[in-house]
Amino acid sequence: MALMTFDAAIADSENFAKRHLLLGNGFSIACRADIFHYGSLYAQADFSKVPEVQAVFEALGTQDFEAAIRALENAARILPAYVPHGAAAVAVAKMQEHAAALKEILVETIAGNHPNIPPEIADEKFWACRRFLANFLAGPKAGCVFTLNYDLLLYWTLMHDDMPFDDPIALTKNDGFGNDEDDPDADYVVWQGETGAHDAKVHFLHGALHLFDSGSELKKYTWVRKQIPLIEQARQAIAGNAYPLFVAEGTSVQKKAKIRHNAYLYQGFKQFTANVRVGTHCVFIYGHSLAVNDDHILTRIGRGRFPKLYVGIYGDENSADNQRIMQRASALADLRAGAHPLEVAFYDAASANVWGAP
Template structure:
C-alpha cells in the first residue's frame, strides 16, 4: 500500500510510454463550480425546491414505481391516459389532471437540469478553458459519468485551439460518434459510430448527456452552431416533441445498468469501457466509484487495463477504496493513488 500520494505530474510521467484513458466523475464539474454541480439527485432536488410536492399523487407515483427516472414517469402518465380513454373509464377532468402533471414534470426536468448549468459556452472564460484543455489533451480517450456540457464544451474549444496552434502536444482527437450523413439541413447530427467505425470515437458519455437525445429511431445531438438556441430552449422544444435527453442521473447501480444496456448509445459507450486493454492506464478523476456505480467498477474489472490511478484528497481516503483494490488485485490489476488537488482542472 502506498504511504504517500503521487502528484498528477508523476502519474503523467509513469504512464507516458503507453496509452492513457481518462474517467471523469462529478468532481470535474464541481471543480468548475461547486455550488452549481454539487447536488446528486434530480428527484430530491425537485422535492426540496417544492417542484414536486411530497404529498402529491406525482410523488406517490415515483415511489410506487420505485424510480427517480423522470422520463419513465412522464411516459407512464401519458400512456395511462391513452389506456384509460380506450376503456372509457376516465373523465375529462381526470385526464386533464394527469396530462397537466406530465407537462409539469417536463418543465421541472428542464428547470432542474438547466438552471444551475452555464447557459452558453461563452459563460466560461478562455483562461478556464485553457486549463481544462491542458488537462484532457493528454489522453487517448475520455470517458465521463457526467451529463452536463462541460466536457463537450472543452472538446469543442480544444478543436479550435488545436486548429490555431494555441496549445501544443494534443493527444486527444475530437470524435464523439456523431456525424452529418444526409442530415445537412437538419438542426442535429446523428450517432453513427458503431461497429468498424467505433475507433473514431474518443469521447464517451457513459451516463448520457444533456445535448444527446433519443429521437425514437435514431440518437441525435443538438448543436448550438446549427440552432443558435440555448440548452434550455433546445431541451424544452425536444420534450414538447417527446424527444428526451439521454442521461442516467441517479438510482441504484442495477437500475443504471438496465437503462444503459437498453439504449444503443449508452450500451456502445459502456462496451467500449469494458474493451480497454493492453499495457495502458486508466486515470480516474472526480469519482470514488461508490455502490451506485458498481456497474462502472465491473466494466473496469472486465477490461484488460493493468494500471489504475485514482485521485483522492488524502492518504487516509485509500481505506474507502479497499474493496475496489481487492477486486482489482483479483483481476490482475494494480491501483495507485494520486492527489487530485495537484491537477489544475479549470483554474
C-alpha cells in the first residue's frame, strides 16, 4: 500500500480536536545529516587523551557525563579522609585533572555535533520548518510538540520569528520558562515549575543543550539574550558547575530512571502521558524509528486513548528498517484495550519538507 503524503495525513487529521507531534533524531538529520547522524554524545566523545576516564563510566554503569564528573570531584574531596599522611595526594590530583578534562571533552563533543550559532542554518530552512510546525503549534488544531532530541534546532526554529513575509507564521512557543523573579534582566530564563508546565506547549522530553541545571534552579540560556555561541555558553556554565540537562543514558530503563529523578523531565513525561489519554486528539511521529530504547515514551502511546497515530516513514516502505518500524507501530496498537482501539496510518516523511524542498 502506498504511503500517504504528509498533506493528506494532515487533511485526514482534521477530524480530531488537536494534533500533537513527537519528534525523533530524524528531524535533525533532515536538516544537517553531516553532523546530526549520531546516537549519543558519549559515543562521539574523544577520550584518547584520558582513556582511564572510561573506567569511571563503566564503574558507575552510565554514559552520563555529569554523573562521571561529579563522582570524580566527590572522590577527590573524600579520599584524603581515608588515606592519611598525604598518600592520597597523587590520586586526588589525577581525579581533579580528569574531572576537568571530562568537562572540556563534553564541551568539545557538544560543539562538534552542533552548529555554533543560528545563522549557520539558512533562514529558508527555519521558515520551512515553521510552516511544518504550524500544523501543531498554530490554529484551532494546535496541540503540543514533544521532542526526544537534545539539540537546539527546534528551539532556534521557534525563536526565528522574523519571517519577512506579509503573513508570517506565529507559533505558540511557551515551554514553561520565564524571567527569574529575582533577576528579571538576567541573560537567561528559568523553569517556572509544575504550574508553568501545565500551560507549556513545547516539551524537551530528554532535556536539551540550552537547559542547564545549576542545582537550585533550571536555567535556559538564550541566543537572543546572550548572543554568545553555544560552545562558549556551555563552557561558561560547566565551569560554574551547571551542567546541560539531557538524557544520555542508553536503555529505556536508564532513561526513565533519570526522567523520574528530575522535576522538569518528569513534568514533560506526565504532560505527554496526559495528552495521549485524550480520546479526541491524534498524534504524529516524525523522524523516529520506534526503537526499544525509547519504550518509556512509546508504551504511553500504546496505553493511551487517542484514536489515531500517524507515523512518518522515510524512503522505501518495503525496506527492512521501515518494515520493522511498521511492525513496532502495530505492536503499540496491540497494547490498546478494546474500548480505545488505535488506528495507525503511515505517511511519507520526505513529503513533509520539514526543512524545505530538496
